[in-house]
Amino acid sequence: MPILNINGRNMSVDAPGxxxxxWALRDHLGLTGTKFGCGIAFCGACTVHVDGKPVRSCSFAxxxxxxxxxxxxxxxxxxxxxxxxQAAWVSGQVPQCGYCQSxxxxxxxxxxxxxxxxxxxDISQGITNICRCGTYTRVRAAIHQAAKA
Amino acid sequence: MTTDxxxxxxxxxxxxxxxxxxxxxxxxxxxxxxxxxxGREAEFTTAWLRIGADxxxxxxxxxxxxxxxxxxxxxxxxxxxxxxxWNDIGFELAPVADAYKNPLFGMxxxxxxVGLWSFMSILRNAAAAARTNLVATAARxxxxxxxxxxxxxxxxxxxxxxRSVTFGAAAADAARLPLPQAPxxxxxxxxxxxxxxxxxxxxxxxxxxxxxxAIDFKMPGMLYAAVMKCPVFGGKVVxxxxxxxxxxxxxxxxxxxxxxxxxxxxxxxxxxxxxxKLDVTWDFGPNAxxxxxxxxxxxxxxxxRRGAELAPKGDVDAAFKGAYKVLTATYxxxxxxxxxxxxMTANASYRDGKCDAWVGTQRPDLFRDELAKVxxxxxxxxxxxxxxxxGGFGRRQHxxxxxxxxxxxxxxxxxxxxxxxxAEDMQHGHYRPAGAAYVRGALDKKGKLxxxxxxxxxxxxxxxxxxxxxxxxxxxxxxASAVPPYEIPNRRIVYNLTEVAVPVGMWRSVGAxxxxxxxxTFVDELAAAAGTDPLEFRRAMLxxxxxxxxxxxxxxxxxxxxxxxxKGHFHGIAxxxxxxxxxxxxxxxxxxxxKDALIVHRLVCVADPGQxxxxxxxxxxxxxxIIWGLAAALYGExxxxxxxxxxxxxxxxxxxxxxxxxxxxxxxHLSGAxxxxxxxSTAGAVAPSLANAIFAAAGKRLRALPxxxxxxxxx
Numbered sequence: 046m047p048i049l050n051i052n053g054r055n056m057s058v059d060a061p062g063x064x065x066x067x068w069a070l071r072d073h074l075g076l077t078g079t080k081f082g083c084g085i086a087f088c089g090a091c092t093v094h095v096d097g098k099p100v101r102s103c104s105f106a107x108x109x110x111x112x113x114x115x116x117x118x119x120x121x122x123x124x125x126x127x128x129x130x131q132a133a134w135v136s137g138q139v140p141q142c143g144y145c146q147s148x149x150x151x152x153x154x155x156x157x158x159x160x161x162x163x164x165x166x167d168i169s170q171g172i173t174n175i176c177r178c179g180t181y182t183r184v185r186a187a188i189h190q191a192a193k194a
Numbered sequence: 195m196t197t198d199x200x201x202x203x204x205x206x207x208x209x210x211x212x213x214x215x216x217x218x219x220x221x222x223x224x225x226x227x228x229x230x231x232x233g234r235e236a237e238f239t240t241a242w243l244r245i246g247a248d249x250x251x252x253x254x255x256x257x258x259x260x261x262x263x264x265x266x267x268x269x270x271x272x273x274x275x276x277x278x279x280w281n282d283i284g285f286e287l288a289p290v291a292d293a294y295k296n297p298l299f300g301m302x303x304x305x306x307x308v309g310l311w312s313f314m315s316i317l318r319n320a321a322a323a324a325r326t327n328l329v330a331t332a333a334r335x336x337x338x339x340x341x342x343x344x345x346x347x348x349x350x351x352x353x354x355x356x357r358s359v360t361f362g363a364a365a366a367d368a369a370r371l372p373l374p375q376a377p378x379x380x381x382x383x384x385x386x387x388x389x390x391x392x393x394x395x396x397x398x399x400x401x402x403x404x405x406x407x408a409i410d411f412k413m414p415g416m417l418y419a420a421v422m423k424c425p426v427f428g429g430k431v432v433x434x435x436x437x438x439x440x441x442x443x444x445x446x447x448x449x450x451x452x453x454x455x456x457x458x459x460x461x462x463x464x465x466x467x468x469x470x471k472l473d474v475t476w477d478f479g480p481n482a483x484x485x486x487x488x489x490x491x492x493x494x495x496x497x498x499r500r501g502a503e504l505a506p507k508g509d510v511d512a513a514f515k516g517a518y519k520v521l522t523a524t525y526x527x528x529x530x531x532x533x534x535x536x537x538m539t540a541n542a543s544y545r546d547g548k549c550d551a552w553v554g555t556q557r558p559d560l561f562r563d564e565l566a567k568v569x570x571x572x573x574x575x576x577x578x579x580x581x582x583x584x585g586g587f588g589r590r591q592h593x594x595x596x597x598x599x600x601x602x603x604x605x606x607x608x609x610x611x612x613x614x615x616x617a618e619d620m621q622h623g624h625y626r627p628a629g630a631a632y633v634r635g636a637l638d639k640k641g642k643l644x645x646x647x648x649x650x651x652x653x654x655x656x657x658x659x660x661x662x663x664x665x666x667x668x669x670x671x672x673x674a675s676a677v678p679p680y681e682i683p684n685r686r687i688v689y690n691l692t693e694v695a696v697p698v699g700m701w702r703s704v705g706a707x708x709x710x711x712x713x714x715t716f717v718d719e720l721a722a723a724a725g726t727d728p729l730e731f732r733r734a735m736l737x738x739x740x741x742x743x744x745x746x747x748x749x750x751x752x753x754x755x756x757x758x759x760x761k762g763h764f765h766g767i768a769x770x771x772x773x774x775x776x777x778x779x780x781x782x783x784x785x786x787x788x789k790d791a792l793i794v795h796r797l798v799c800v801a802d803p804g805q806x807x808x809x810x811x812x813x814x815x816x817x818x819x820i821i822w823g824l825a826a827a828l829y830g831e832x833x834x835x836x837x838x839x840x841x842x843x844x845x846x847x848x849x850x851x852x853x854x855x856x857x858x859x860x861x862x863h864l865s866g867a868x869x870x871x872x873x874x875s876t877a878g879a880v881a882p883s884l885a886n887a888i889f890a891a892a893g894k895r896l897r898a899l900p901x902x903x904x905x906x907x908x909x
Contacts, residue, residue: 060461061443068463072418077410078403080584082535083616087844090535118403134401138393138810141818142261143400144407144535144584169853175844177535177585178261179821181855183814 047111051076052120062108066100067091069107070117078118078147082175089174090144092151093117099155118147126157126191133191141178149174153188162192237365238327240373241293242320243272245328249348249362251278253285253317256294256302257309258556259396260586261818262873263811264309266394268317270807274387275321275380278361279348285395287580290562299663302559305588305700306671307775307871310807314869322377327368332359335367391810396582405582409539409613411552416541416609417446419602420465421595423454423622426478426837427695431455435473442468449605451598458602462613481695481837489694489834490526493630496651497524501688502667505677508684513645517636521723523716525633527652527708527899529696529832530626531839531847536584537619542599543609548575549600554583556590564593565600587822588700591659592624617842624699625832627653627672629692631712636684641724643735645684648676648713652705653698654691667691670773674705675878678713679742679771680735696834702822703877706772710878711827711885711899714768718886719895728767728886729755741777741865742769745800748863749779753798759783763795766887768879775875776803776816782883783856786891790903792828794856794884799876801860804867815872816860823880825850830900 046057051074058069070076070093079102082090086104093102094116095109121127130150133139140146149172156163156171163171168185176184236244236252244252255268265285273283288294294302298312325345332350333340336357343352351358382388399405424430434455436448444464449456455474459465514520541552542565549569555561558578566573583590599612614622629652636645654669673689701707721731729750736743746769750756755765762785771777783796797820806812829848833840841847860876885896892903 060463064461064463068461071410072461072463075412076403077406077412080407080536081409081613082537083844085616085843085845088535088849122402131401135393135398138391138397138814140261140397140400141263141814142535142583142585143396143405146400147403150401169855172852175535175849175851176821177533177587177849179818179850180814181821181850181852182817182858185852185855 047107049110049115050113051115052117052123058107060107062106064107066093066102066105066107066110070102076117076119080144080147082145082148088145089152090148092148092174094151094155097158099152118151121151121154124154126154129191129194130154130157130187133187133194137183137187137190139180139183139187141180145174145176149176149184153184153191156188157192163188237362238324238369240320240324241291242317243276243324245324245361245365247362247365249279249282249360250284251276251282251361253283254288255285256288256296256313258304258554258580258583258586258590259287260304260554260556260583260590262309262815263394263808265396266392266811267310267807268313269395270387270392271314271317272321274385275318276325277345277347280387280392282348283395290558290578295559302557303591304556304586305591307873307875311869311871318379319377322379323373324368326374326377327371328361328364330371331364331368335359388807389809392808394811407536407582407584408541408552408554409536409584411541411581411611413543413609416611417458417460417606418462418465419456419458419599419610419612420462420469421451421454421456421598421612421614421618422469422472422474423618424476424478425621426476426481427697428479428481429453430477430479431474432477433475438471439468442471447606448472449602451601456598456602456612458606458610466615478837484695484837485835486833489628489696492694493526493628493651493692494524496690496692497630497632497649499690501649501690504668504673504687504689506686507682508645510645510647510684510686513684514634514636517644518639519637519723520634521637521720522632522634523719523897525631525712525715525897527629527711528830529628529834530701530826530830531620531623531832532585532587532589532701533620533847533849534585534587534589537616538595538614539612540596540599541609541611542596542603544569544600544604544607547571549603550577550579551596551600552579552581553596554581554586554590556586556588560591561593561596564597568597569600569604587702588704589624591700594622616844620841620843620847621839624697626701626704626707627655627698629653629708633712633716635716635720637720637724641726643682643720646678646682647686649688649690650676650709651690651692652708653693655698655700655704657691658698659700671700671704673709674772675709675713675770676705678717679769680732681737682735695837703772703819703874706770706874706878707823707826708899710768710770711881714770714879714882715885715895715897718766718882718889722889727756732767732769741802741867742771744865745769745777745779745802745863748861749781749798749800752800752859752861753781753783753796755781764887764890766883766885766890768882768886770878772875772878775871776801778876778879780876780879780883782887784884784887784891786903790892792884792888792901792903794824796857796859797824797880797883799858799860799879800863801872801876802863802865802867803870803872803875804865805869806862806864809862812872813860813862816862816876817858819874819877820858820860820880821850821855823877824854827881827884827899827901828854
């Protein structure tokens, strides 16, 4: 049975190795903060971190995650960047329906790790997640705010 | 006076308490949690609010929480009128009951941008009645006049003696008094929450991945279903070879659903993988050869029909006869999918002749009634539990996925969750209707618009979903914004209800998404024909004191209309007033690349919703609806080929992403008029402001959506 290290804890997953990490997290481990949006790694709703790097978990096999540190929206608040982003998300009143926002925050955390003071162009290039409610302007502002915090 | 930072810190304390194991007020299904905890029963309960012995006030919000934030707005109304402490406020989404029918429509529906203000009076009266009884209870205990007491900050206070009692302590006795039918309402000047940018109650959970949507809901024994409907509209299953699918791990059943088939498994990924192993023989039915060119012809030829006339004025034919100049044009627009980020998802549990459904729905009453019908149950044996929805936009007024879940649960006698793949969601939608419009304008010698005709041929979501509410064959949603917001002495607006085989439905902003494009782009054409500046041409048709003229002037000033722009940049302007939504003025600033690609630099907007309950939440709606309109204007197109939708995911049904988003500058102008909606209002003005800017830049009129200088749009 594959063992995954998720948010600092080892968890065994009773699923075949070719199961997408997304469904292992959601259906097998009950970590439903990571969302299903498109299934083709296009929209980013399923973004998690593998060894600190953003990965679209709908198209990432469970077997590839074994032996690596996985961070999900449930755990990102324990990191300094994650905590700053979540605070900026609340003070900037970013989410609307909220469904894409776990992925947005995970993508933003990946961006800030790689680029601690991103420019507008960095954000445009680095955040390719889809939001249907139209929160982009506030996402951008919240990333800047978190970078300054 | 309470400050915004106090709101925030207070809210954090409350959520902290909830997380520590008190109870989860801010979650949408705490009714069970509430009842399950001994001693936590509410002391004071009405349809609209509950007050616990611990002072917690639960507001029952009658609309869905699909991202628009009305749940917080309703809480502001109740808390303000009640005199509650904001830190004690939480909400629950209403169950199905007559009390929660929208007073405008007589049904439980979230739509048409009316969810906040249409319940204002009901919620204020409900809160005022509760306050009256709390005050009466305290006054009686103290032997003083109720009029000498006040309710504030979650307490009843007798200022003369300094005595006070918490709502929680007074609630049980207050509940024994009859509710006053006409309680005295507060003077609005005493409100401390309404009109203020109170942080939304649902947002903290949504930043931590803790908000529960239908796709997240779980219960013991639940199985997961992946579904596939006939790809061609109106087709059906002939034969299913499911041998290979049944042999796949975890698969429990392969079952028919209306016009399709479902694979039910222990986990969703197993179900989806096995679904692809099915060999289905379809009968594609009568629409197997339907395609876009045929649909386009249907709409174009429908323009010549007599149609139904709305809001006629003057003598149009005489005005055209006497015109100095006549302009005509034909416009077209495609079908559009909602593409909610959470694809259609539903949970159902059928047991012992009763069915429970956990969904995110904009029509809980319809869901209950349709489930009862299809399951052969009485409506009271069906319970609909509303959860947070990952976007709605009108799509969650449709019962297709919940019916699938309920039928599967009944067949298997176990709870079932249905999740649609993105392709299933995109190809089995209820689309913003495609259509066409023929417009005609008459100018007099001085370049004044003396007559206007707008003939529309498009589908009717109202007829499909709300037939009983239609009068004179006119779909009020499809014709939204079809009447120009100007004073034109002679006008004729004609609606040709045109039904085709592609299912249609309400879609954020509905008719305004195409009619504002047609009307405001054509008004720009008329301005050019009259040789008048587009802003001045519009201003001249608006009374000096009108709200519309004010908005036009404000947005022109904000955008710097008429002032020099950077080289290669151009402005386009548009005005829209979807009925019951805010008045919106918009100026687009664009440039064209060397290859004629459109670059949007700024979208400047001024919106007048009359009044607001939560300005920051309204601002979010204005900003969001601009993005909605931008995606439709730049990319939105569902095309039909062989009777099926050609697009299947976000790679070919393109969305606006961060890199596309221009500077969006919205100003809210509060004229003090009656409340109007904010969720849809800014969507309609985006396409015409862009089209008009493109004309200014390239001298070319784009009369089809999505806007493209390089190709012809249409169905």
